[in-house]
Amino acid sequence: MLADLVVILHFAFVLFVIFGGLLVLRWPRLVYVHLPVALYGALMLGEADAAVRRKALSATKIEIDRTARRVGQEAVQLHGAMGVTEELAVGHYFKRLSMIGVTFGDTSWHLRRHASA
Numbered sequence: 001m002l003a004d005l006v007v008i009l010h011f012a013f014v015l016f017v018i019f020g021g022l023l024v025l026r027w028p029r030l031v032y033v034h035l036p037v038a039l040y041g042a043l044m045l046g047e048a049d050a051a052v053r054r055k056a057l058s059a060t061k062i063e064i065d066r067t068a069r070r071v072g073q074e075a076v077q078l079h080g081a082m083g084v085t086e087e088l089a090v091g092h093y094f095k096r097l098s099m100i101g102v103t104f105g106d107t108s109w110h111l112r113r114h115a116s117a
Helices: 002-026 028-042 050-084 089-102 107-116
Strands: none
Touching: 002 028, 002 050, 028 050, 050 089, 050 107
16 A cells, blocks of 8 residues: 555656646746756666666756746746846846757757657
């Protein structure tokens, strides 16, 4: 019985790693819970199976890209046209988040990699 509970909790945790970004769209403050969980996916470097490690890291990168894009777009929306100028730090952060999104492969590349693994 306890083993079944552990399996169910682990399955729920994995689903939250993968689909937590969708919940963040509905409840934006959930990002503070989802980011550490998504970063856990990046810490799977100790996994012996390379295919599992690649799939987990691609899923993590996809979620980080989606969350960063959402946060950046919301910040620009909040500040209006001033959000994309050099006068506010928001514009700089938005550009930086955009560059993080394409570093080490963009979302579409990681989606293809995740689907093939």
